[in-house]
Amino acid sequence: MRVGILGIAGRMGQELVAQARAAGHDVIGGTLNPASARAYRNDIPALGLPDLAGQSDVVIDFTHADAVAEHARILSTGRAAWVLGTTGISPEQQLQVEAASHRIAVLQAAHFGLGINLLMTVARQLAAILPAETYDAEIVEMHHRQKVDAPSGSALLLGQAVAEGRGTTLAAVMESGRDGHCGARATGAIGFASLRGGQIVGEHSLSFTALGEQITLSHRAFDRNIFAAGAMRAAAWLVGRPPGLYGIDEMLDLRPAREHDRQ
Ligand code: NAD
Numbered sequence: 285m286r287v288g289i290l291g292i293a294g295r296m297g298q299e300l301v302a303q304a305r306a307a308g309h310d311v312i313g314g315t316l317n318p319a320s321a322r323a324y325r326n327d328i329p330a331l332g333l334p335d336l337a338g339q340s341d342v343v344i345d346f347t348h349a350d351a352v353a354e355h356a357r358i359l360s361t362g363r364a365a366w367v368l369g370t371t372g373i374s375p376e377q378q379l380q381v382e383a384a385s386h387r388i389a390v391l392q393a394a395h396f397g398l399g400i401n402l403l404m405t406v407a408r409q410l411a412a413i414l415p416a417e418t419y420d421a422e423i424v425e426m427h428h429r430q431k432v433d434a435p436s437g438s439a440l441l442l443g444q445a446v447a448e449g450r451g452t453t454l455a456a457v458m459e460s461g462r463d464g465h466c467g468a469r470a471t472g473a474i475g476f477a478s479l480r481g482g483q484i485v486g487e488h489s490l491s492f493t494a495l496g497e498q499i500t501l502s503h504r505a506f507d508r509n510i511f512a513a514g515a516m517r518a519a520a521w522l523v524g525r526p527p528g529l530y531g532i533d534e535m536l537d538l539r540p541a542r543e544h545d546r547q
Contacts, residue, residue, distance in 0.1 A: 285523060288340035288364065289314040290333070290355065293324050296346035296369065299512040301328060307516060312339045317348070337364040342519040346511075349373045349433070356380035360387040365522040367515050368392040372433030385529035391522045393532035394437025396514025400488060400503045404445040405538050407490055407501060411449025414499070416472040419492040421446045426479040426487040434478040435460055442490050443474045 287304045291297045292314025304311050313329040313336050324330055337343055337358065342365040345355060349372040359366050360383065368381065371394050384390060395401065411421065423446075425439040435443075440454065447454040450472070459469065460476035469475065489502035505511070514532065521535045 285309045285520060286312050286339060286341045287519060288312050288331075288336040288343040289328075290336075290343055290345040290351075291347035292316065292326070292328060292330065293320060294346060296508060296512060296515075299508050300344055300346070300515060303509065303512045303516050309516075312336060315347075317351075333358045334362070337362040340364045341523045342367060344515050344519055345370055346515070349377055352377045353380040356384040360384040363388065365389040365391070365519070365525070367518045367522060369394075369396055369511065369515055371437030382529060386527055388527050389522050389525040389530065390528070391518045391530040391532065391535065393514070393518070394441050395486075395511070396518065396532060397503075397505060397510040398514065398536065399510075400438055400442075400486075400505075401532055401536055401538060403488070403490070403501055403503050404441055405533075407442055408445040408449040410492060410499065410501075411446040414492050414494075416450050418494045419499075420469060420473070420475070420494070422475040422477070422491050422493065424477045424479070424489050424491075426481065426484050428483045428485065429480050431480060434480075435476040436478070436486065436488070438486065438488055439476055439478070442488060443476065446474050446490070 287309045289297050289300050292301065293316055297314060301311055311328055313331040315333050315336060316324050316330045344367045346369045349370055352370055352373055366388060368390060381390060381392060423439050423442050425436045427436055443454045443458060447457060454474060457472055457474050459473040485508050486505040489500055491498055491500040518532060518535055522530065
């Protein structure tokens, strides 16, 4: 497989290079944030995205939400598939991703590890069983001090899974950023809290708390190599598929395949 790595100088970019090479893939090159391009020292060429996409079967993107719209615009004019792991994407930026998926195969996931995707499946099931009026759902996440978006993409996905299980949408019931005299918890709310510190790769917990008991699901990622392994597996799965916006739950067979827009 010919692979291009967007954001090759980043933490995930470096991990992806190591894993792609270890698996015997051809790492064509990578893109850099124009602001940090001068500091790049590596044997893998830094290329512009049009050039890189033109030579790659798949590009893997763990960069920054602000880059997503431009990536979508450029990639939709080529043939390379797009594995997208960047989080913190706004609704407007997401529309650009969806537009690109009408022309190329895109697999987007806020968390490429198997464990948390399984956790989401279980969260959806528990939420469908435990009444929202009596079991308060709260999600706590902790990540390294450099993380720029909150709540984390995975925390939001966990919240969406709970909302789906309860037959509602996260937008309708989300409570985050509680501070000061913010009032009592709304019945049926899904609450979020974000902690930051050190080099924590990713910790998530979801609790359902009633008057007499508490059920907690938790997940800790110790090494970002689990995300890179999932992204590499996603790249191999995606190459050759028709245009569409695919989810990691389909790749992992955690839910039935959805209908995709096809050209
Ligand atoms: P990082 O800051 O170490 O790396 C990001 C890299 O992208 C940096 O080198 C930055 O200079 C570069 N970059 C920014 N804008 C760019 C542009 N326009 N073109 C090319 N490169 C650009 O961060 P990270 O820890 O590697 O995480 C990157 C992203 O991936 C974040 O959004 C993070 O939340 C997300 N992430 C997702 C998963 C997942 O499983 N989906 C796992 C880990 C991280």
